[in-house]
Amino acid sequence: MKQHLIYLFSQAITALQQQALPADIHPVLQIERSKERQFGDFTCNIALVLAKVVRQNPRQLAQAIIAQLPATDWVARYEIAGAGFINIFLHPAAYHTVVDRALDQGERFGQSPMGQGQSVLLEFVSANPTGPLHVGHGRGAAYGAALADLLQAAGFKVSREYYVNDAGRQMDILATSVWLRYLELCDEKFIFPSNGYQGDYVWDIAADLHREKGECFHQPIAKVLTGIPADEPQGGDKEAHIDALIARCQTLLGTTAYRQVFDSALNRILANIKADLTEFGVVYQNWFFERQLHDQNLISDALARLQQSQHVYQKDGALWFRSSDFGDEKDRVMVRENGAMTYFAADIAYHWYKLEQQYDHLINIWGADHHGYVPRVKAAMRVLGGDKQKLTVLLVQFAHLYRGKEKLPMSTRSGQFVTLRELRKEVGKDAARFFYVLRKSEQHLDFDLELAKSQSNDNPVYYIQYAHARICSVARQLTEKGYSWQRAEADMQRLGNEHEQLLLGCVSRYPEVIETAAKAYEPHQLAYYLRELSQAFHAYYNAHTFIVADAALRNARLNLIFAVQHALKNGLAILGVSAPEKM
RNA sequence: GCGCCCGUGGCUCAGUUGGAUAGAGCGUUGGCCUCCGGAGCCAAAGGUCGUGAGUUCGAAUCUCGCCGGGCGCGCCA
Incomplete structure (x- = not known):
């Protein structure tokens, strides 16, 4: 829907560039959902952006752009507002096509070709196998798994990998x-x-x-x-x-x-x-063992390759990498005086190995306490011939754990920690997965166990699942009342009340949310969207009866809520949360 | 001390990469089922967006300085 509008505007700009506007400017077209109904369905600020460049009156510029926009069935009218915003009012039929698309595509609804099949190696959790996973690892697991599924929905080919430090x-x-x-x-x-x-x-x-x-x-x-x-x-x-x-x-x-x-x-x-991970709904395509690096001499190979560059030197009996050449704070030791490899040396080899796999993108999810480690790894990858842009390191802040007011120590060594398993058993897999991704990953998180437990009954995840279960319930009621869903009998023009308009708008946003969230590596955007969609549905449910005698209206409403159902189910699946038919 | 992250209602957090009157959830207060599931809906109260400047048509968002919090600065992993 948005893509179509962007296309229209780019046509208009191109046309204008052959007349009034200079041809050498390349404005970024930005079309956004209007915040308020009075501003239409979408809004475009291109006139304001252009006005700055060409020093013209933005409102006149907006007028000129509108005059060049190609005709389309989707748009009812354009309005110029404020300083020079172009507000776009869509024809209701534009929304009806989205419902059709959702019903046609089913579980593929929302999938995007954006990633163009590019391959991504996503490494996450990778906790040392020196103890059970605790709630800190849970955040990385939930975030990584959701991100992987999100990227997959956005058209990337994702391989999930766990790096096992089994040799240190x-x-x-x-x-x-x-x-x-x-x-x-x-x-x-x-x-x-x-x-x-x-x-x-x-x-x-x-x-x-x-x-x-x-x-x-x-x-x-x-x-x-x-x-x-x-x-x-x-x-x-x-x-x-x-x-x-x-x-x-x-x-x-x-x-x-x-x-x-x-x-x-x-x-x-x-x-x-x-x-633990399997029961948490987290699956991997590959488990990579550090010992493999040693057994296959990959570390010495990597170091040998690194030594061909001018960035390696011997000092105090140790072998150093001059990572300071690439913006790191200081140089780093790879081989210690006693001949032992550092963790960094193994990591160089591992990342070299990953580079050799010819993925289009490498993504690591690390705990935020490792942020100082990023420059040296990127530096090594550059010397090993990797593209600087290829590796993305996403940092997940640690969850500080509280039991009421008391801060709990989190140390694998001391054996004092709450395990992921305990958390899952107390609050459930669905609630735990959702709770973790409800927060932006780089945001600090105070995780109060008492609160999480006591609130488990009105956890936001149930709100969304309930919306889904309600739709399933409507479907059951339908047959009990002797009806059946006849998609083609619907008269979509009958959907016009405030709740329906709002819900149509919400459903139509789902594919955009997938793309935006994937682009930003932010599954929480999807979580917030699902709550919004559920809210719009619950309000609709309370205000109107779907199973009415009028077949054209009844089927139109059913078409709408079944479209909502697909968005809910697909979205929840990405976040690793089940979509129950009954609760 | 240096580097990175963060500061938004009482609490926990969003804010679509600079847009129009800053939004949710929980909590508080008051309403709503004879009706497809009340784990729901509707409404109210609650804000100097840490702070001071700067950039411009326009700043919670970008730049700089302070204040406050977290993390990192090993021949540890």
């Missing part, structure tokens, strides 16, 4: 934590390291290990602790303490046994994460 030091700490808990199950007594993973799930993994493998990983605690530097609470350094324990664990168990302990932790937690 944190994983060694986890494996060692599991082993120490296992030793406790073997009746060894000692103080658990302050920097170890303390969550109950570590006990569970250790218990499984003990049940399945018996005491085969058992080592006397004296042998484990001999020569280990003191932990922080005992006046030592917690990092040195845990690192020494990791090394001891590896030597005492040997490569194979260590791997077994390590993998038991990794596999169990990963399975847990996958199950």
